[in-house]
Each structure stands twice: as structure tokens, then as C-alpha cells.
Amino acid sequence: MSKPMTKTQLVAAVAEAMGSDKKTATAALDAIAAVVSKEVGDGGTVTLPGLGKVSCRARPERQVRNPATGETMTKAADKTVKFSIAKALKDLVNG
Template sequence: MAKPLTKTQLVAALAEELDSDKKAATAALDAVCNIITREVAGGGAVTLPGVGKFYLKERPARMVRNPATGEQFQKEADKVVKVTIAKALKDSANDE
């Protein structure tokens, strides 16, 4: 498995893809990340075509167990961010 791209590497690749400088690519990446964060935190969803859909899911209160002690306790309801991967991305991963 290859190492994941760092933000610096992603910005450099984005700048090259857009024929732009790294400062503009950083601003564009930060803007996209901020929009996704704001929308999902507000209960909405964001779909990146060809990549996937980011959304917020509410989990009900439930009983959980501490694996170290075996103690069971009630965990309050909470929210988690989920990502559904687009079929195009899944298919491209299997083509290589």
C-alpha cells in the first residue's frame, strides 16, 4: 500500500493540474475543505462527483462495553461523519 499524499504533495499536484501556483491551489483546497466541513456540521451533505458523498449520521443511545474492563455502560446519542464512496472511484481502484 502506498503512503497517503500529504497536504503539501496534494497542493503541488493540484497546482500542476490547474496550471496555477501553489498559493492559489492551497486556497482552493482550503476553501473546498471549509465548505465540506460547514455543510456537514450543519446537517447537510456534500457530493464530490466521482469521489463520494460526505454526510452526518445520528446514532441513537446504546449500551457499549469497555474491552479492557468488561464494564458495560450507556453511551449517549451522538453524530458521526460518514463517507459513501462513488462507484466510479471503486471501479477505478479495481481496474489497476
């Protein structure tokens, strides 16, 4: 298994794919991250074409267990971020 791509490598790859410089590619990636963060933070959903969908899901109050002590406690309701992979990407990975 290969090492994960770093932000520097991603910026370089995006700049090359766009035929642009690294400064423009960095600004584009930062803008996408900011828009997705704001929308999902507000409880919305963002579809990234060809990649998948980022959404915010509410989780209800539930019983959890402390593995160290075995004590059962109630965890308050909270929100979590979910990423659903696009079918096209899933098919590409699975050949």
C-alpha cells in the first residue's frame, strides 16, 4: 500500500492538471475546503462530482460503554460528518 498523498503533492498535481501555477491550485483547494466546511457545518450536503457526497448527520442519544471500566453511560445526541463514495469512483477502484 502506498503512502497517502500530501497536500503539497496534491497541489502540484492539481496545478499540473489545470495547467496553472501552484499558488492558483492552492487557492482553489482552500476555497473548496472552506465552502464544503461551511455548508456541512450548517447541516447541509455537498456533492463533489466524481468523488462523492459530504453530509452532516444527526446521531441520537445512545448508551455507550467505557471499555476500561465496563461502565455504561448515556452519550448525548451529536452530529457527525459522513462521506458517501460516488458509484463511478467505487467502480473505478474495484475494476
